[in-house]
Amino acid sequence: MAASARAQVISLYRSMLSASKKFPSYNYRTYALRRVRDAFRANRNIEDPKTVARLMTEGQQTLALIQRQVTIGKMFESQKIVVEG
């Protein structure tokens, strides 16, 4: 049984957040977490199924992008910055 649209969106949101947490760079990590959260929040009331489908596709593509960039970040890791404690 296909998951309901709402469950799919929540699942994508969780995947994107957990992928974003893996950015080694403090600035990229905090930006990704913040931006993903704010983007989902801004779109929370969208009802039109076509728009939802389009946004979901964009989200999937962004998730893949985050995963790629996290891997690259790990390959060229540098020291933490002072605020990371």
Add this chain to the structure above:
Amino acid sequence: MTALKNAVKGQGKIYNEPRPLYMDFQATTPMDPRVLDAMLPYQVNYYGNPHSRTHAYGWESESAMETARKQQVADLIGADPREIIFTSGATESNNMAIKGVARFYQAKKRHVITTQTEHKCVLDSCRVLESEGFSITYLPVQTNGLLDLELLEASIRPDTSLLSVMTINNEIGVRQPIEEIGQICRSKGVFFHTDAAQAVGKIPLNVTDCKIDLMSISGHKIYGPKGVGALYVRRRPRVRMEPIQNGGGQERGLRSGTVPTPLAVGLGAACSIAQHEMEYDHNRVSMLANRLVQKIMAGLPDVIMNGDPVRRYPGCVNLSFAYVEGESLLMALKDVALSSGSACTSASLEPSYVLRAIGADEDLAHSSIRFGIGRFTTEEEVDYTAEKCIHQVSRLREMSPLWEMVQEGIDLKSIKWTQH
């Protein structure tokens, strides 16, 4: 994954030493991960020369370059893609615009107008034109950093070919009245060039609304790669220029040389992201800038903001801390990457010419620090910077005999310093 771990580049750095946090977004910006993601395929597999007409490598490279030109760069500023020329950066674009236009029309027009607060590349290009026999007017700015529009209009002569004014100043963040300036130039038949390196992608800019004829764009100020930029050259009414770089006739003959596809793709991606994120980024940067300035001003007396408080880009905050020397404050704030003025003048010990142009006192000009806030800045970084700044300025002031005298009520300007 172990093989990958061995492949990790350590670069021989001491891993225990934390890196400073970055607050110098006017000098350069980190690349947005989305930009790097767009560029990599063109650095790895799609490496064709976009001007090769005979094979798929060339075609796919050209297609990527044209997408960047049309859907991304041109769209951001409201231009036609035929009006966008890829260059190596805003410095090259400025050189091309100023020297190219002035030289083309030199038979009848030998006067160029610019301002005293322009970027070094503009001022230096004008100096070169002066040695070629042109006459240049360097307009002064008011104490808030803005131009006097009446003075500007009065400076235009029948033989003026070009006026060059930067949209947002890189040292004090002041935003010039571009729409009004464009209107004046159009009415007088003078070409209007603007160095919009710090403005493109951060504030809405439309070349038609502002009547801009030439605009310089820089990749690495908008979270794109370094080494690429663009020049917008209006086609209607036609702006003619003499090319500076000659060769195979690429970029409409105005800038020969292979267009670096990965960099062009990166610039395009950066512009497209900027268009999408402009409102979000602007709100956030404004909020963070207010937070920084409020905290610092609440924690320290005698702090002056340089440049108009309203007509500015919020992400560039230039503050002068009276009775403290700028370089020593920068050294004390070693955990924060900051600058006291522009990167291209940071090697010299002279105070910035921009601060001098706005009439800042000599000693205040020496005490200024530029805080740059951008897309990736966090509240923690702003709070850390504000706290460190307050702490270090207080400490340096405690050590300063001038500060002691001020506390005792002595007017420093009344002191007669003796020679030894």
